[in-house]
Amino acid sequence: MSCPTLRIIGTGSTLTKELCSAARADLPFPIEFEILDGPSCMRRGVLRPDTYDIYDQWFYSLDVLWTAGAIQAIDTGRIKRWSEVRLAGQMPGVASAAGQASAPSAQLFVQRDGTLGARQDGDGPPRIGMLPTTYNVDSFAYGRELLDDVAPDEMESWAWLLDDRWHGRCTLSLDPAGSAVELALAARAAGLVDVRDPDDLTIEEIDALFQVLMSLKRRGHFTRFWGTSEDSVALMAGTNAVIGSLWSPAYYSLRGMGRDIVYAAPREGYRGWHSGLCLSSNVEGEKSEAAYAYLNWWLEGTPGAIMARQGYYASVVGTIRETLSQAEWDYWYEGKPAAEDLPGLSSTIAVRRGEIREGGNYMNRVARISAWSTVMPEHNYLARRWREFLEL
Amino acid sequence: MLAESGLIRPADGQGYIVGEGKAKPLSARELHDILDDAAHEIDRSASWERIYASVSEEVTSLLPFGTYRIQEAELGDHHDVSRTVAREVLWRLMDVRLIEKDRKSHWIAGQMTARVVRDTMEMRRVLEPQALANVAPTLDRSWLESLARRIDTAIASFPTCGAAEIDAIEKDMFGTMYAGLRNTRMLGSIRRNQIALIVPRLFRQHFPVRDDFPALVSFGQIVRLIGADAIEAAMILLRTQIERSEPLVLARLRVLSILPPPTTQPYIIAVH
Incomplete structure (x- = not known):
């Protein structure tokens, strides 16, 4: 009997060419990867659970998929390294925004009444909605030439995204779950909008924010927005964008291509995100065995190391430490100067000898998460305003 | 013309009297209620x-x-x-x-918005338990029994009972139940604040009814408590039910943000 093909949907953020190749090489069944942009992936995850077996996306979509009945609970009794799994910020000595309502940990566990909650509810191995895999802290990048316009004592700030000094050359992600939070941080830092919590904007804050954004867009402040990581690389590699929200893999790809850009450690803190894997509500029988094998594979050293080489952290650290070289571990996790040139993805050199990661070591960076990518309570309103903003 | 021809007589500024009977003086409140009802009767026949x-x-x-x-x-x-x-x-x-x-x-x-949902559900928690207490003595027992049986059947066959039956039960619980309220202002406020009931209804058109089970169980308990004249307990349970449903309504509203506009x-x- 032939093994069924495991169908996985996700974004290029985690389903990199290297990761897909490694999974196909390591696992004994056929795997079909389908890579989508963030909003399309979430829409597909919610509306068509019959078309995938595993959903690889950000934690903020968990609540939406779970409510829609598109996914099923994961039995941690079948996850070999479950006891080693740590979410972003859940490491000794890290005090950060991990306890916020929008933090991934707020909705990890399936409760006895079928809702999602922050704590295990009941005896035995807990059931979870999403298996935490990889995470990072994000900000924006800018061409080093911009520093010519910056005062020596001026600290990097999210406000730079809205700064007239770089009028017409700012780019953002098309996904409002990250971009709206970043723009709220930016507008607050620039003193343009009074925002209490960028992860939980009120109707008035959303309206005030979009009034500013629509005006900026009409004046041509933004260049094109990007949908995928590859798209962002193309944008920042050209001349149109000199500053913009950027994911870590895109940043290291651009560095590998020789573009002299800087990843900011904004004084207001980072936007955190956490990825994970969900099981489609349609997975059962033999497919379930393959799905759990894939889930377990993700917590091993190979995928973790692939993620580390594009700047991500992993929910199981022990296996990665064994897989990365000492120099890689020191740079990516310890925040030490690179002892040698370090490989990125696609055999490029991502980090040159002597370079230090922006923001410092793992603990320093994660402790500075001030907001999370999120589907906030007023997301329905925000999403419609966002669409209006994009269509302007 | 009718008065001129002697068919009706004026009644001290409170309309006219038909026949030989005496005028019954009405308080301003009684008069208002009559006229208000009369206005509704006229409206119902309007185009x-x-x-x-x-x-x-x-x-x-x-x-x-x-x-x-x-x-x-x-x-x-x-x-x-x-x-x-x-x-x-x-x-x-x-x-x-x-x-x-x-x-x-x-x-x-x-x-x-989420705020509309929160605000209207707060109003429902205040208004509906009292409305239930007010209307309970007038509710038809056989209607209550038949509603309880329908809810039991839906629970027993859940989720195959289907979205349409859950919609219909909700309509009876939150619509028909209060229809006989004498206090029409209260009824009007309740109707205005039930706007978020559209969220579960729309949600059920597109997604599985998995999370509706606890609400059905609560509905069954509430109807039985009314039937047993345990009105205070029914009021508490109704209030709790509305309160507990709020996070689910908000979560479902977030899910609707994924759908393209109809x-x-x-x-x-x-x-x-």
Whole structure:
């Protein structure tokens, strides 16, 4: 009997060419990867659970998929390294925004009444909605030439995204779950909008924010927005964008291509995100065995190391430490100067000898998460305003 | 003319008397109630009512998906009524706060937000338990028993009972149940604040009914408590049920943000 093909949907953020190749090489069944942009992936995850077996996306979509009945609970009794799994910020000595309502940990566990909650509810191995895999802290990048316009004592700030000094050359992600939070941080830092919590904007804050954004867009402040990581690389590699929200893999790809850009450690803190894997509500029988094998594979050293080489952290650290070289571990996790040139993805050199990661070591960076990518309570309103903003 | 011909006689400024009987003096309150009811009776036969329910449904089902403008003349054309009748319908929709007029005097149906859900459900927690207590003595026992049986059947066959049956049970629990309220102002407030009931209804059109089971169990308990005259317990349970349903309504509203906006009627224009 032939093994069924495991169908996985996700974004290029985690389903990199290297990761897909490694999974196909390591696992004994056929795997079909389908890579989508963030909003399309979430829409597909919610509306068509019959078309995938595993959903690889950000934690903020968990609540939406779970409510829609598109996914099923994961039995941690079948996850070999479950006891080693740590979410972003859940490491000794890290005090950060991990306890916020929008933090991934707020909705990890399936409760006895079928809702999602922050704590295990009941005896035995807990059931979870999403298996935490990889995470990072994000900000924006800018061409080093911009520093010519910056005062020596001026600290990097999210406000730079809205700064007239770089009028017409700012780019953002098309996904409002990250971009709206970043723009709220930016507008607050620039003193343009009074925002209490960028992860939980009120109707008035959303309206005030979009009034500013629509005006900026009409004046041509933004260049094109990007949908995928590859798209962002193309944008920042050209001349149109000199500053913009950027994911870590895109940043290291651009560095590998020789573009002299800087990843900011904004004084207001980072936007955190956490990825994970969900099981489609349609997975059962033999497919379930393959799905759990894939889930377990993700917590091993190979995928973790692939993620580390594009700047991500992993929910199981022990296996990665064994897989990365000492120099890689020191740079990516310890925040030490690179002892040698370090490989990125696609055999490029991502980090040159002597370079230090922006923001410092793992603990320093994660402790500075001030907001999370999120589907906030007023997301329905925000999403419609966002669409209006994009269509302007 | 009737008075002039002697068929009716004036009754001290409170209308006319038919026949030989004496005038019964009415208090201002009694008079108001009579006239208010009479106005409703007249309204029910008005032409606006013929289209009111369908326009209300067409507008309500769009609320989670954005803000819309309603065009008065096109509404009339679409439903084959005069512009005056179309305007009457819109005024009545504004009266129940489904729509409002913006600064340019356009009719606007504003998007349902999480805040609207929270605010209206807070009002429901205050109003509906008291409404239940007020109406409970007048409720038909056989209707209550039949409702309880339907709920039991839905629970026993859950989830195959289907979305339509759950919709119908909710309509009975939160609509028919209060229909006999004497306090029409309270009834009006309740109706205005039940706007978020559209969220589970729309949700169930697109997604599995998995999370509706606990609500059905609560409904069954509430109906049985009313039948047993345990009204205070029923009030507490109803309040708790509304409170517990709020996070689910909010979560379902977030899910609806994924759906593309539905096709609108020709008299409705998406604003954003």
